[in-house]
Amino acid sequence: MLYANATAAAKRQALRARLASGDLLRLPGAFNPLSARLIERKGFDGVYISGAVLSADLGLPDIGLTTLTEVATRAHQIARTTDLPALVDVDTGFGEPMNVARTVQELEDAGVAGLHIEDQVNPKRCGHLDGKEVVDEATARKRIHAAVDARRDPDLLVMARTDIRAVAGLPAAVDRAKALVDAGADAIFPEALTTLTEFEALRRAIDVPILANMTEFGKSELFTVDQLRDVGVNLVIWPVSLLRLAMGAAVRGLDELTERGALTAKLPDMQDRAELYDLLDYEGYNHFDANIFNFEVRS
Known part of the structure; x- marks a missing residue:
């Protein structure tokens, strides 16, 4: 009932602990707290909170328009709903190194298990768009230094994302990853x-966990979990997949409503009331309400 137990x-x-075990962890992207609960119900290892999804949810493109307050608020809403660890995208940290430090502490207070900070020029753009620009190595290192120094819980995972592969090639990405690990990054997200x-x-180049982003319609081929495990990847995210599935279903549903005037034919595609109520734990709330209502004060 209500929020997570952990x-x-x-x-x-x-x-x-899971990362130290060498397991590959699967983190689908949650587009709201209810989808995070479903991810947990289906047996995944964690929840990813995508900046692109948050932007889209606000009706905005993923070009650095969201604020720290918006990201921290949504991250808190999602993280508190599940016992799974949540990893959140904080773009470039919302400013200079001091802003990065504040970002880390705000997200720490929001209850996330980890976050990643990228080396794009601020304002950033979607990692699978052309025309990206990255900061110099010194600036990228300062962001990670600031993040690591600011965290109060040493178990908060500070991941560094680098977008330099699309700008300067793989050798530059390897060099940047090494520099970010040297700056204190606990893990690397090579976009x-x-x-x-x-x-x-x-x-082969670094000895910290690495993350693979299996976003659809992007620059990376959509590799399977087994393929990524075989090459030593430690985490894999599908950041926008659930939102795309949900919006695709919404488009088809609205088209059906326009053409036929009813959604009867779409009922098999819908989550029914019983499934929704089970996911929301209505029974737990009913039990709580009954106990409160039936409470007796004894003299």
């Missing part, structure tokens, strides 16, 4: 790698 500290420790061979090269 504390934020416990979820951070669990994420660290827009194109082949399994590239993931293998990065795996």
Whole structure:
């Protein structure tokens, strides 16, 4: 009932332990708290909170228009709903190194288990669009230094994302990843790698966990979990997939309503009332209400 049973500290420790085990962790992107609960119900390892999804949810493109307050608020709403660890995208940290420090502490207070900060020029753009620009190595290192220094819980995972592969090639991505690990990054998110061979090269170059982004319609081929595990990837995210599935179904549903005037034919595609109520734990609330209502004060 209500929110997660596990504390934020416990979820951070669990994420660290799973990464240390060498398992590959699967983190679908949650577009709202209810979808995070469904991700947990289906047996996944964590929840990803995408900046692109948050932007889209607000009706905005993913070009750095969201604010720290918006991201922290949504991250808190999602993280508190599930016992799974949540990893959140905080773009470039919302400003200079001092802003990055504040971002880390705000997200720490929001209850996430980890976050990633990228090396794009601020304002950033979607990692699978052309025309990206990245900051110089010194600036990228300062962002990670600031993030690591600002966290109060040492178990909070500080991940560095680098977008340099699409700008300057794989050798530059390997060099940037090494520099970010040296700056204190606990894990590396190499955006827009194109082949399994590239993931293998990065795996050989660094000794911290690496993340693969399996976003649809992007620059990376959609590799399977087994393929990524075989080349040493430690985390895989599908950041926008559930939102795309939901919006695709919404488009088809509205078209059906326009053409036929009813959604009877779409009923088999819908989550029914019983499934929704079970996911929301209506029974737990009913039990709580009954106990309160039936409470007696004894003299």
